[in-house]
Amino acid sequence: MGHWEHRPEPRWAEFKFNQPYAKGLARLKEEVLGKTDFDPATLWQWGTMQAMALVSVLEAVEAKFGAEGQKMMNEAIGAVGLDVGRQILDGVVLPDDMGEAEFFSFYATVINRIAYASLEDPKIDDEGKVSFHILWCPHQDHYKAFDCRIQRYFVRGMIQAAQEHTLGKGWQVRFDSTIPAGAPTCHFTLWNATDAETAQWNQYTELLEAKALTRHRR
Numbered sequence: 001m002g003h004w005e006h007r008p009e010p011r012w013a014e015f016k017f018n019q020p021y022a023k024g025l026a027r028l029k030e031e032v033l034g035k036t037d038f039d040p041a042t043l044w045q046w047g048t049m050q051a052m053a054l055v056s057v058l059e060a061v062e063a064k065f066g067a068e069g070q071k072m073m074n075e076a077i078g079a080v081g082l083d084v085g086r087q088i089l090d091g092v093v094l095p096d097d098m099g100e101a102e103f104f105s106f107y108a109t110v111i112n113r114i115a116y117a118s119l120e121d122p123k124i125d126d127e128g129k130v131s132f133h134i135l136w137c138p139h140q141d142h143y144k145a146f147d148c149r150i151q152r153y154f155v156r157g158m159i160q161a162a163q164e165h166t167l168g169k170g171w172q173v174r175f176d177s178t179i180p181a182g183a184p185t186c187h188f189t190l191w192n193a194t195d196a197e198t199a200q201w202n203q204y205t206e207l208l209e210a211k212a213l214t215r216h217r218r
Contacts, residue, residue: 003119004109004110004114007106007122009102009124011095011098011102012106012109014095014098015102017092017106017107018087018089018090018092019114020084020087020088020114021087022087044117047117047138048139048142051138051142051143052142054077054150055143057073058070058073058150059212066213067213070209070212074153074209077150077157078154078156079157080157081156081157081158081160081161082157082158082161084115084154084161085158085159085160085161085162088107088111088115089107089164089165094167099167100128100167100171100192101124101125101127101128101130103162103165103167103168104168104171104190105122105123105124105130105190107162107168108120108130108132108188109122109132111158112132115158116134116137118136119135119136120135121133128191129189129190129191129192130189130190130191131187131189131190132187133185134186135185137179137186139180144180145178145180145181146208146211147180148175149208149209149212151175152175155173159172159173170192170193171192172191172193172197173188173189173190174189174190174191176188
């Protein structure tokens with residue numbers, strides 16, 4: 001059983017979703033892992049190279065093109081997050097009695113364990129809030145704390161994909177702590193946010209973007 005297949009809640013088995021990038025995944029499992037001596041751990045090294053390249057590209061674009069380049073990267077990364085979220089939820093019919101908190105917690109598990117290839121400890125806090133700890137993230141040993149802002153762009157698109165479903169409207173995510181910043185785990189909270197709370201998320205993202213531009217000017 002894969003690490004992403006088990007949660008203790010009975011309703012988890014009723015949450016149907018699609019594997020993102022299904023065509024390449026099938027080839028990997030059937031033609032590569034099933035028939036060769038390919039070491040899957042090298043995928044982590046390859047993925048880390050891609051992640052560090054993205055950090056480098058973002059910093060280079062900010063340094064050369066300033067706020068305009070930063071906005072371009074923000075939108076491009078967010079579009080990938082949106083596409084991944086839509087792949088996961090495309091054609092998915094949710095149980096009629098599934099609540100918003102269940103939907104978002106289960107969706108977050110798919111994102112965390114599959115799209116982010118991480119280990120998590122999820123919790124449904126109440127009907128209006130869920131949370132999770134990331135126990136291990138592929139980026140934690142090589143990302144600097146400030147690099148985690150890239151994930152805000154991915155997550156923005158992923159949340160947008162969830163909000164396209166009836167159960168996802170109005171929900172937002174908050175980064176409470178991150179391993180690269182020195183915390184023992186990354187902790188995130190998702191909740192049914194007010195307009196003011198959503199604006200606060202956007203404002204904090206803008207503060208991080210302004211800080212990045214200031215660093216390049218220095």
